[in-house]
Amino acid sequence: MKKWILFGLLVLAASAVVADEDTEEPEGPVEAPVCDPEACKLPSCRCSTTQIPGGLAARDIPQLVTVTFDDAVNVINIVNYRRMLFNRRNSNGCPAGATFYVSHEYTNYQAVNELYNNGFEIALHSITHQTPQSYWANATYETLVKEFAEQKSLIAHFANIPYESIKGLRMPFLQMAGDATFKMMANHNLLYDCSWPTITQTDPGLWPYTLDYKSTQPCIVPPCPTSSIPGPWVFPLVAWSDLQNFPCSFVDACFSTPDRNDENGWYEFILTNFERHYKGNRAPFGFFVHEAFLAAYPAVSNALIRFLDMVNSLNDAFMVTSEEVIEWVKNPVTVSEYRQQSCRRYTPTVCRPTSCGPLTAEATGNVYWMQICNVCPRVYPWINNPLGQ
Structure with missing residues (x-):
């Protein structure tokens, strides 16, 4: 009886607080409203759209190219990373960038330190990277804190790199976890997530955006976020088109491709997908891949090297980290202004x-x-x- 009396008192108290309200506050998360471009302004807010940031013309902006690798860094794949990426420079003289989404198990943290000291971005890909995939689809906020926020401390400690330099993440299997991922990011100073594929907004491509307002990006691997979560950015994985025009978010997931021993065919395949961006709205072009695929098919690896050589020779295209893409979107500038900016800075650390x-x-x-x-x-x-x- 006492508990029901207490419950009644609580209801009365709550009623007094909302006496002037017509309806009660909805339970659980509140769906984000449709984006208002007049209220959502850079550098802290951006609607999900294919429109170029800052209202700039495509011909006037830099084409940003992101090369990313997933999973453990080890003594085997670091050899390929050195061959493909080290000592590259863009045409503006700045070091070329790439991003490594590192999972913990079997990772060599001395190699992670080497990647960081050569100017590449280190990002998060979870501690356990465990199966089944439903583990990630059903992950709670607390689970994601343990998998990602605590992995940030793990990598910073064992690789001896700055804690604050780790700003991005990618979910294992590109499996979204709804609002929980982005709420965790907002509370643990993580800048962006690069896990959400888009297979429709590809020509023109979808630019990075925030979740202050409702996303227009189709949910390919649900659950996707629906609440208003200011702070973190979504870096969409704009899909490639294979030879049969089927979308593929990762290079090694494309089904209809040139023969994997055909270097020239693969070079043309990469170039065709690049030009969809370069000749379009210049949304960031991503080469998202697992190193094991390149190691298994040297012709594909050589085609990538040729492509990156070409990018490094262009006056209006630049190999950058995922973080650099977000920073440009927050403060968009023309190619001429971009070329005059200082190169990104980092302080090498001792291992x-x-x-x-x-x-x-x-x-x-x-x-x-x-x-x-x-x-x-x-x-x-x-x-x-x-x-x-």
Whole structure:
């Protein structure tokens, strides 16, 4: 009886607070309103649209090119990264950029430090990268904090790179988790997510945008965010078209392609997809891939190198990190202004090479060796214990 009396008092109190309201506040998340371009202004807010930021003309803006790699960094793939990416410069003299979405298991943190010290962006791809995919679709806010916000501390510590330099993430399997991902990002100083494919807004391409207002991007791998979540940016994965005009978000996911031993065919295939952006609205062009695909097919890898050589020779196209794309969208400038800007700055860090192991992951019982840049942890770092203490 007492609990029902207490409940009645609470209802009366709540009624007093909203006595002047016609309706009660909706329970749960409130769907974001349709974007108002007059209220949503750069640099902090942008509607989801194919319109060029800043109202600039396509011919006047830089074509930004992002090359990204997913999963663990190790002693094998770092060799290919050195061959393909190191010592490149854009035509404005600035170092060419690329972004690595790093998953934790089997990652060599000395190699991560090397990538950072060569000017590349290090971003998050989860601690566990576990299956099944439904784990990510159903992930709660708390789970995502453990997988990504705590991975930020893990990478910064063991690779000895600045914590604040880690600003982006990509969900495993490109599996969205609804509002939870972006609420986690907003509360843990993460700038952008690059997980959401678009297979319709490709010609012209969809530009990065914020979630202050309702997204117009189709939800390919639900659940997608629906609430108003100011702060984080969506970096859409604008799909390629394969030889049968079917969309593919990752290069290695394209079904109808040239023969994988045909370097010239692959070069033309890459160029055709690039030109859809370059001759269109110049939305960022992404070469999203897993390094294992390039290692398995040297002709494709060589075609990519030829393509990047071409990009580096153009006066109005630039290899950049994912973060640099967001920064340009926030403050869009013309090609001539962009070429005059200072190159991105970073402070190289020291790596004290240390080999650790065997280390047991307490949650799974699996045993690992780790290559890191400081003192060995007590156990293998994992979810709920990102520093292995």
